[in-house]
Amino acid sequence: MIPYGRQDITQADVDAVVAVLQSDFLTQGPMVPRFEQQVAQHVGAGHALAVNSATSALHIACLALGLGPGDRLWTSPVTFVASANCGLYCGAQVDFVDIDPRTYNLCPQALANKLEQAELRGVLPNIVVAVHLCGQPCEMQVIHALAKRYGFKVIEDASHAIGGKYQGEFIGNGKYSDITVFSFHPVKIITTAEGGMALTNDAELANKMALLRSHGITRDPQQMTNESDGPWYYQQIDLGFNYRMTELQAALGISQMERLDQYIARRHHLAARYNDLLASLPVTRPWQHVDSYSGLHLYVIRLQLQTINKTHRQVFESLREQGVGVNLHYIPVHTQPFYAQMGFKPDDFPASQDYYREAISLPMFQGMTNEQQDKVVAALAQALQA
Incomplete structure (x- = not known):
């Protein structure tokens, strides 16, 4: 059977993972930040946060942007369910915008029409998740202009799109969005077995997502509510999750990025x-x-x-x-x-x-x-x- 998609694993990938297995760190070591820096530099983003799946990345992206009960998230109907579910995880309402029949992405004109009607009814979205279906980017300049006009935040669900470009610049650079999400599932363009990443140019959003991916725990004295009790001290200052990426996954991602x-x-x-x-x-x-x-x-x-x-x-x-x-x-x-x-x-x-x-x-x-x-x-x- 010829599969519709599959990973490409080379000896270099295997060697990279084995090297981590033989190292001191299997999790929370040097490989994850190295992978984050590599991807951020490649696409031109200020910050990158590696997590255990693109679904996790979408979730913490929504939370970092303040989505909560009573809020609204809009996305395309033609996507994997995670693009919509991330709004429900936050207690928000979810709605959809129909696709452009040529690109199969969220239709900018349909979005503009729906926003006009939503403004009249007082039900504008807080976040629009623009899904780059098949790897082709949405018309982000138009969506960005609508975001400025109507006051919503934009997440690019670029799970299909790492390595692609919009208007000659790499997808993920954040020029027209607040946060971009990549997927590294085995059938995607590069893989970390499972894994994802959220990228942003906003340091505050990056710090918030870093906190949320690891139980809401910080060891940074500047974020704590009182002085440290000692070098062992940490504080939980938010309700976060265990969404971390392992060193093994990051090592594989670093090797894959070379190709x-x-x-x-x-x-x-x-x-x-x-x-x-x-x-x-x-x-x-x-x-x-x-x-x-x-x-x-x-x-x-x-x-x-x-x-x-x-x-x-x-x-x-x-x-x-x-x-x-x-x-x-x-x-x-x-x-x-x-x-x-x-x-x-x-x-x-x-x-x-x-x-x-x-x-x-x-x-x-x-x-x-x-x-x-x-x-x-x-x-x-x-x-x-x-």
């Missing part, structure tokens, strides 16, 4: 080949905004169902039967039973529903060979036949 540019280049090569090989098939290939240089975590096609005699499910199952591990990213969050209980209806966001009815994620990973890609295309052609 990030190579990985992105390979993904762009594969995407260009897909674009050529699929040109004659009844599918819609990914459209790239002129301002974007995608991280290309995913290569999503949409079936032109009006021109083929197969259903979405039939094509999907045929590909699986032929040994192609396709997937679907994602089932719109608002249709999940947990969210349906809140009153959301499937057709509340029609562009998202249209996407879901037609989308299939084809295999895309840096170790994929041209021969494997040729097999995927041949299998798709077979699956589409009447």
